[in-house]
Amino acid sequence: MMELEEKAEELLETLWLGTEERNEESLPLENIAEAEKEPLSQLLKAGYIALSDDRVRLTERGRTIARNVVRRHRLAERLLVDVLGTGGMLTHEKACRFEHLLDRGLDESICALLGHPKICPHGKPIPPGKCCQLKRTPARKLVSSLSQLAQGQMGKVAYVYASESGKLQKLMAMGILPGAPITLIQSFPSYVFKVGETQFAVDKEIADSIYVRLVEPEDAGEIIEKELPEPGRKLRWRFGWWPRRK
Amino acid sequence: MSEAEAVPLRYDEFLEAALSRIGGLLKGHYGISRRAVGLLLLQGDPQMEREVKKRDAASYSLLQEIVSQARAHYNQPLSYVIALRRQQEARRLVSAVVTLRGKRRPGFAEWLSRAMMHPVSGSLILLLVLYFGLYQFVGVFGAGVVVDFIEGTVFGEWVNPWVTELVRGFIPFQVLQDLFVGDYGVITLGLSYAFAIILPIVATFFLVFSIIEDSGYLPRLAMLIDRVFKAIGLSGRAVIPMVLGFGCDTMATIVTRTQETRRERIITTLLLALAIPCSAQLGVIFAILSGSGMALLIWAVTVALVLLLVGYLASKVIPGERASFYMEVPPLRLPKLTNILAKTYSRLQWYFVEVLPLFILASVLLWLGDLSGLFGLVIGGLEPLVKFIGLPPETAVVFLYGFFRRDFGAAGLYDLHSAGALMGVPLVVAAVTLTLFIPCIAQLLVMWKERGAKTALAIAAFIFPFAFLIGFVLNLILTRLGVSL
Numbered sequence: 211m212m213e214l215e216e217k218a219e220e221l222l223e224t225l226w227l228g229t230e231e232r233n234e235e236s237l238p239l240e241n242i243a244e245a246e247k248e249p250l251s252q253l254l255k256a257g258y259i260a261l262s263d264d265r266v267r268l269t270e271r272g273r274t275i276a277r278n279v280v281r282r283h284r285l286a287e288r289l290l291v292d293v294l295g296t297g298g299m300l301t302h303e304k305a306c307r308f309e310h311l312l313d314r315g316l317d318e319s320i321c322a323l324l325g326h327p328k329i330c331p332h333g334k335p336i337p338p339g340k341c342c343q344l345k346r347t348p349a350r351k352l353v354s355s356l357s358q359l360a361q362g363q364m365g366k367v368a369y370v371y372a373s374e375s376g377k378l379q380k381l382m383a384m385g386i387l388p389g390a391p392i393t394l395i396q397s398f399p400s401y402v403f404k405v406g407e408t409q410f411a412v413d414k415e416i417a418d419s420i421y422v423r424l425v426e427p428e429d430a431g432e433i434i435e436k437e438l439p440e441p442g443r444k445l446r447w448r449f450g451w452w453p454r455r456k
Numbered sequence: 457m458s459e460a461e462a463v464p465l466r467y468d469e470f471l472e473a474a475l476s477r478i479g480g481l482l483k484g485h486y487g488i489s490r491r492a493v494g495l496l497l498l499q500g501d502p503q504m505e506r507e508v509k510k511r512d513a514a515s516y517s518l519l520q521e522i523v524s525q526a527r528a529h530y531n532q533p534l535s536y537v538i539a540l541r542r543q544q545e546a547r548r549l550v551s552a553v554v555t556l557r558g559k560r561r562p563g564f565a566e567w568l569s570r571a572m573m574h575p576v577s578g579s580l581i582l583l584l585v586l587y588f589g590l591y592q593f594v595g596v597f598g599a600g601v602v603v604d605f606i607e608g609t610v611f612g613e614w615v616n617p618w619v620t621e622l623v624r625g626f627i628p629f630q631v632l633q634d635l636f637v638g639d640y641g642v643i644t645l646g647l648s649y650a651f652a653i654i655l656p657i658v659a660t661f662f663l664v665f666s667i668i669e670d671s672g673y674l675p676r677l678a679m680l681i682d683r684v685f686k687a688i689g690l691s692g693r694a695v696i697p698m699v700l701g702f703g704c705d706t707m708a709t710i711v712t713r714t715q716e717t718r719r720e721r722i723i724t725t726l727l728l729a730l731a732i733p734c735s736a737q738l739g740v741i742f743a744i745l746s747g748s749g750m751a752l753l754i755w756a757v758t759v760a761l762v763l764l765l766v767g768y769l770a771s772k773v774i775p776g777e778r779a780s781f782y783m784e785v786p787p788l789r790l791p792k793l794t795n796i797l798a799k800t801y802s803r804l805q806w807y808f809v810e811v812l813p814l815f816i817l818a819s820v821l822l823w824l825g826d827l828s829g830l831f832g833l834v835i836g837g838l839e840p841l842v843k844f845i846g847l848p849p850e851t852a853v854v855f856l857y858g859f860f861r862r863d864f865g866a867a868g869l870y871d872l873h874s875a876g877a878l879m880g881v882p883l884v885v886a887a888v889t890l891t892l893f894i895p896c897i898a899q900l901l902v903m904w905k906e907r908g909a910k911t912a913l914a915i916a917a918f919i920f921p922f923a924f925l926i927g928f929v930l931n932l933i934l935t936r937l938g939v940s941l
Contacts, residue, residue, distance in 0.1 A: 332531040378536060380782055387543045399575055400679045400692065402785060411573075411679035413691065413781040 218249035226276035236267035284330035484511025595742030598660030607652035646819035657739035670791035689771025691779035719776030889927035
């Protein structure tokens with residue numbers, strides 16, 4: 211496969227968003243700026259796009275490539291927000307530059323590191339990769355869904371993925387908001403966790419939608435630092451409920 | 457610090473701008489600050505939207521536009537954005553005044569809490585609660601010792617003879633005498649069933665239920681049982697109406713309001729009507745089957761299987777959103793005696809206000825039916841059905857009682873058993889069929905009110921033949937296997 215330039219990737223991204231998220235099969239040629247004409251010919255030559263009646267559309271091959279570009283872009287956003295903690299300063303440009311550094315293969319390890327996130331920080335879906343179906347997990351994760359934590363593991367809520375607003379309301383009512391300290395107490399037959407000083411029981415579906423940041427970025431100016439664990443700290447309750455004292 | 461001054465929580469610039477624009481447009485009187493009204497509008501509070509539409513009709517469309525602009529500005533729902541900011545501020549305040557010094561070692565309550573939620577020890581605790589709380593206290597003590605005393609001694613030796621004499625002395629006609637003190641008399645049947653059999657059982661159950669409720673055990677049970685309940689289309693939250701159903705199915709049907717989806721409410725209503733025996737039924741069944749552990753086991757397993765099977769099928773058939781489970785797990789607490797007594801008392805009061813008129817009505821209807829011969833006709837119609845499931849024809853009366861109240865029917869069963877008319881396999885079959893049998897009048901009325909006529913009638917139309925079918929199958933299996941009890 212040929213290396214694509216940044217501009218070319220961006221054009222693919224625009225076309226993909228058009229077809230997948232705005233239901234526009236093609237883009238009029240005149241909407242493409244003069245500066246982007248150069249990548250246009252590169253993409254045409256590679257067979258990723260096709261021209262007809264002065265409109266540009268993605269080919270089948272182009273669609274796959276474009277989908278991966280979008281995936282990398284949104285993963286890059288997640289990485290910037292969840293791990294590097296650039297919360298308020300997240301810009302499209304930053305993520306764009308970052309995205310092009312994520313080669314194929316690398317995006318899979320980052321996806322796993324982030325616990326196979328389903329949405330970008332803007333709430334848009336991240337197209338799932340092969341690794342998401344296999345749920346491959348690395349030895350050390352930075353972000354993980356609550357359902358994948360070990361018993362007794364602690365962290366802070368990174369974000370919540372709720373497809374329906376009703377579910378989001380429930381989670382909000384439980385105080386599950388980004389930054390809240392959270393500890394998994396039990397995972398069978400249902401998930402029991404502690405947020406602040408309160409315990410809750412939820413089913414797998416809800417536990418799947420809560421993402422927990424296991425390490426803190428430097429800039430976390432929040433309280434209860436003392437409770438923060440070493441990453442992957444061993445559980446205090448070894449065999450379920452039976453207390454073990456050192 | 458001197459007197460605290462109210463400093464409003466500041467949101468980001470965009471929200472603040474939207475809030476001040478909304479504030480400028482609001483002219484109506486709301487009783488709360490314009491800022492609060494604005495925040496509720498932004499969060500999409502439906503009640504506040506209606507209020508504003510009424511009081512600021514002129515600028516309503518403009519207000520709507522500001523809200524939708526704000527919505528478009530953020531990627532997350534505004535209620536989420538606002539909650540996040542509030543949480544942030546709350547955390548800032550807490551960090552300014554609270555220091556955490558290490559972690560407290562979990563005490564006994566926490567240890568017990570985890571034992572209750574552990575799959576193995578939790579199941580053991582559930583069995584202990586069922587055995588001591590339900591079987592020993594409600595079944596053996598309530599339905600056995602207390603009922604024997606009140607029915608046998610209080611009513612049998614003191615009240616009934618005295619009242620009978622009194623009525624015979626004052627009322628000259630045999631027919632009218634029967635209305636009060638005959639076989640179906642208001643006093644000898646209605647009142648004595650209500651006070652002698654039902655009251656002790658229901659009182660002991662509500663006492664146990666209040667203790668369980670106040671200790672915080674129910675959320676832990678819900679968590680433990682959620683997976684099983686998911687298979688029958690419910691979530692762990694349904695344990696509350698289900699467990700309450702063991703007290704009174706009518707009350708439990710009202711409590712299904714707390715469930716999230718319509719689908720869950722329908723399934724719970726169906727299962728309550730079909731397979732959850734109420735405390736009076738349960739107490740009587742424990743009392744008549746306690747002679748044989750095997751009989752009790754067959755009854756329990758059959759009813760549990762029916763519950764799971766019908767629940768599973770219902771979850772496949774009834775359309776709607778899947779149930780989701782989330783629940784706060786409060787710390788375990790030692791229940792306070794005064795609270796428990798107050799709760800038990802108010803539940804009993806509700807029960808009797810609802811139950812007593814129906815008992816009396818049932819007595820009057822039975823008396824009328826007996827007088828007019830209609831009663832004999834219905835029993836004649838029921839007899840082949842009863843024989844079909846291998847029961848002696850006398851039991852037809854019990855099923856007729858069951859129409860009026862579940863517990864009424866069970867109480868009739870108790871009488872038949874005491875008289876030695878019902879033993880062995882037919883007794884178990886009768887107990888199972890009566891447990892599954894049509895809900896009592898009160899429950900049917902509440903189902904009608906809560907779920908609508910169509911659903912209530914559909915449930916009743918399903919249960920009636922289904923209960924007899926199960927009775928028939930059970931009788932067939934038990935007699936073919938040559939089980940003797």
